[in-house]
Amino acid sequence: MPAPERIPPRSMSSPESPRDIELLARGELTVRGRVREASNAVLYCSVAHEGREAACVYKPVAGEQPLWDFPDGTLAQREVAAYEISEATGWGLVPPTVLRDGPYGEGMVQLWIEADPGARLLALTEDEEAGEGWKAVGPAQIDEERTALLVHADTPELRRLAVLDAVINNGDRKGGHLLPAPGGRLYGIDHGVTFHVDDKLRTLLWGWAGEELPAEAVGVLDALDRSLDPGAPLATRLAELLTGAEVAAVRARVEALRATGRHPEPSGRWPAIPWPPV
DSSP, X not given: XXXXXXXXXXXXXXXXXXXXXXXXXXXXXXXXXXXXXXXXXXXXXXXXXXXXXXXXXXXXXXXXXXXXXXXXXXXXXXXXXXXXXXXXXXXXXXXXXXEEEETTEEEEEEEOOOOOTTOOOEEEESSSXXXXXXXXXXXXXXXXXXXXXXXXXXOHHHHHHHHHHHHHTOSOBOGGGEEEOTXXXXXXXXXXXXXXXXXXXXXXXXXXXXXXXXXXXHHHHHHHHHHTSTTSHHHHHHHHHSOHHHHHHHHHHXXXXXXXXXXXXOXXXXXXXXXXXX
C-alpha cells in the first residue's frame, strides 16, 4: 500500500483546495496530543482520507468551558461561521474549518497552521510614536515603573483581519491568535468568542481605529452585504450555525461599516484589549 500523501502545514499563498475541506470532514481523526495552554479542550490530531494526510486541530464541544455571555456548546459553530465569512470575503484569513463528529463527539476540526517564527507582527517600543511600518495600539505596563508603546505591523494582511474581526465581532483577538505563515500569508485562529449580538470587539489591532477603510475592504463589504441577503447561500449556512439574532447582527455590522466607511473605534462599554493580550 503506498504511503499517504502528507499535506504540509499550510503556508502557501494559493487559495485552499476543496480537497482540504473534504479531508477534514471525511478523514479519520487520530488524536496525537493536547494543547495544554488552551482554556478549552484543544487536541492536536492527524486526519487521513483516500491517500492524503494532514495535521489538524480538533476542539470537541464536550471540552468547551461555559462562558457567562455565550450559550453553552456553541463555540465550535462560531469557529466554523468565522471560516465561512472569511471565505466569502475572498481573503482566506481563517484556515479550512469544518464541524464534524470525532473521537470525543461533535466538534470543530481545523487545518493546522505552522507559523513563521521569524515574523514580527507585535512589538513594544519605548518611543512615543510608532515607527515606519507600525501602528500604535496604546501604552502597555512593563513593570511597576515602566510603560512602553504597544504597536502592531502596518500590513494589508493584518488590516484585512481587522476588518474581518469587526464583521464577526471578535471578542478575543490576542497576539497568539495571529499566525503568519512562511511566504507572507496570514491566518487568524481561535474564533469561538465571536458573533455576539452586543458589541464585544476586543483586539490588539486598534492601530487603524477611526481611519477610512481601504477601497479593497469597501468592495469586499459590498459583496458581503449581498451575500448576507436572506436566502443567499452564505446567509443560509450561517443560519445553521448561529441564531437568527446573531445573523441579523452580522448584517447590521456590515451595513454600519459600509455606512461609516471607517474602521470601528473602541466603544468604551467593554474592555478594548483582550487579557492576557498574548
